[in-house]
Amino acid sequence: MKYRLLDLFLGIIASIIFFIPFWIIVILVKLTSPGPAIHWSKRIGKNNQIFLMPKFRTMRIDTPQVATHLLDGKSYLTPIGGFLRKSSLDEIPQLISVLKGDMSLVGPRPALFNQYDLMELRTKHGVHMLLPGVTGWAQINGRDELSIPEKVEYDADYLKRKSLSFDVKIIFLTVLKVVLRKGISH
DSSP states (O other), X not given: OHHHHHHHHHHHHHHHHTHHHHHHHHHXXXXXXXXXXXXXXXXXOGGGOEEEEEEEOOBOTXXXXXXGGGSOGGGTBOTTHHHHHHHTGGGTTHHHHHHHTSOXXXXXXXXXXXXXXXXXXXXXXXXXXXXXXEEOHHHHTTGGGSOHHHHHHHHHHHHHHOOHHHHHHHHHHHHHHHHHTOSOOO
16 A cells, blocks of 8 residues: 555656646657557556556557567657657656556566566566556666566566665666666667
8 A cells, every 4th residue: 555655646746747748748749750649558567467558659650569679669760759768758658557556656567468478477476466667676777678587587576675665766766777868779
């Protein structure tokens, strides 16, 4: 319950802070490429249940629904997509999922619905019992540079170490990573 209250409290504060940038980004996405400003992708949530996760659309509308590491993502980026990804501003709409309770601020990043290898490993290590997060232990320890087994190792470590103070540490380190733009492949 304390984690849900923290998610709600910080989610509301972040929503207020990002209210104006949210609408500016909506306008920029709509002006620079055809299609909706927000992309809702099928993701795997707690207990391997599928939910729809929103992100600002950074890819063209004809992009295949596969994990980033399986795609030459740069060729599918919209004119502002690269900037949104490198700055992590594409993640702002996930605050909707946090407020709804589909996601937490901190937890393992939600797998795509077709990342069966990742789901299988997470289930084997009990990580599937956690709410997925906007950020997580694996995110700050390599993000796009980690292999799937390495991500799951960090996710399993997070499961063992999960605490309010650890979540606060991860949020702080995430802010540092975003400012330094580390670990983002595209």
